[in-house]
Amino acid sequence: MGWFWRKMNKKRTLERGAMVLKDLIELGHGISNPIKFFSADEILKATNNFSKSNHVFRLAYYSDWYSGKNENHPMILIKKRARFWSLRTDLMCRDIAVSSMVSGHKNFLKLVGCCLELEKPVLVYDGVKKHYRLKISEQTWKRRMKIAEDIATALAYLHTAFPRPFVYRTLFPWNILLDEDGVAKLIDFSFCVSIPEGETFVRVDRAEGFYSWLLDDSGISLDRVVSEKTDVFAFGMFMGRRLLLGNRRIGEKEESEGGGSDTGYASKMKRRVQNVMSKLKEDRRMEEIADPKMIEKMGHISEQELCQMNAFLMLSRRCIGPSEEVPTMVEVAKELKKIQRSPYNDSSSPSDETQFDSAQDISSSVILSNQT
Structure with a gap:
């Protein structure tokens, strides 16, 4: 045989x-x-x-x-x-x-x-090089900002480096590894899809991941439309829910109805996502919403760190905002680099409206400089 x-x-x-x-x-x-x-x-x-x-x-x-x-x-x-x-x-x-x-x-x-x-x-x-699982609870604020920049750069590369843009679709902490130098790397492209030439979106057979629905003015669409904005929204949630809040389910109520049906699952995820979105948009002190494990390790939040966190939060809000207003991943990567380098103070706090360089300048400085 x-x-x-x-x-x-x-x-x-x-x-x-x-x-x-x-x-x-x-x-x-x-x-x-x-x-x-x-x-x-x-x-x-x-x-x-x-x-x-x-x-x-x-x-x-x-x-x-x-x-x-x-x-x-x-x-x-x-x-x-x-x-x-x-x-x-x-x-x-x-x-x-x-x-x-x-x-x-x-x-x-x-x-x-x-x-x-x-x-x-x-x-x-x-x-x-040795690689390790990403454990967000063990990361300092400085490291969390750098992880965000690395992953934003990876997503921007997927969106811009090929004839047909790739949409990653499934951004989760377990799809990120850290190497021994602390560089974050995105892995697993099983559910990655490409957008047809001349189109801005693609319809998929299955909705994979919590954020595989295109955010529009009325909430989260369930029509399985995938575009570059799908990744932007998922990344905004990753910034806010995982890196800033520390994945705490503040005020969430776990619901068991819906069983395993696609509609029940989608409804449950929609409620969960909208709950996190509302928490990110609340006007509360940073010390009240930031990951308590991170705050405990920091002991004291400096004025610069507080300004960075507020800028980080505002960028997260923009990513999960109305679909016609969300930034591109190239712009997000550029802004994250700026947040880490800018010496913010009381007289120069970042605004919701950020000025960016031209797309060509951004692509060369953020995307191409990260190739090896």
């Missing part, structure tokens, strides 16, 4: 390779960095059959990460889907394709290659 399984394995590998190639041609016009296709034996040997001693960490509930090495790579980092995570193969191939396109940028992991022979494809990254 060995010949049968080898034949099936070869067929599966060819089908997956065709999916990756199709995505590369369709999404990036063939633009990608060279990657190696590892055999199953090479991956098993590099990780000692995915041994516990090679296990680095688990992200959320869907992926395990292993360290390894082989003759050509002294240190590699391997992502393997958790056994009980039934992600569709086409989405894993999408992750491989987009990862290969962005791996030259410092705010993404450098993809070395992949293995399509195993039951679930694995991705192989350069592991020379």
Whole structure:
């Protein structure tokens, strides 16, 4: 029976390779960095059959990460889907394709290659630098601002660096890694979609993530329309809910109705998101809304830090505001850099309306300077 399984394995590998190639041609016009296709034996040997001693960490509930090495790579980092995570193969191939396109940028992991022979494809990254899970509660205010800038820059790159803009769609803390130098890197492009040429949005089959609905004047649309503003809104929530509030569910009431239906889930997420939005827009002292764990570590908030937090909050509000007024991710990345560098004081506090450089200047200074 060995010949049968080898034949099936070869067929599966060819089908997956065709999916990756199709995505590369369709999404990036063939633009990608060279990657190696590892055999199953090479991956098993590099990780000692995915041994516990090679296990680095688990992200959320869907992926395990292993360290390894082989003759050509002294240190590699391997992502393997958790056994009980039934992600569709086409989405894993999408992750491989987009990862290969962005791996030259410092705010993404450098993809070395992949293995399509195993039951679930694995991705192989350069592991020379150590990488860690993002634990927001352990981050200082200064580090949180830098993490925000790094991720904003990554999203801006997805929106502007390719013939067809990419929309990330699923911005969660477990999709962010920190390297040993403290640089934040966005990972997992399984649900990433591209906007067709000449269009400003795309309709998707499924709404993935809490913020996969386009914010409009009436609230959160449930028509599964995805655009660059979807990422801007999600990032604004990430800034406010995760980095500033510390993910506290202030005043939220967990509701069980709705079951597992799409409509029930969407309604529940809409209520949760609107609750956070209302908290971010309340006129309260920063000491009352900021993450208490962060405030405790700081001991005392300086005038400069307080001004930075207020500017950070205002930028978050703009990102989750009316859709026709939200900034682009390029503008957000530029403003975050400015917030960190500007010596704010009482006479020069930031306003809601921020002046930006030209799009060309922003792209060159914020996006291209972060490529490696």
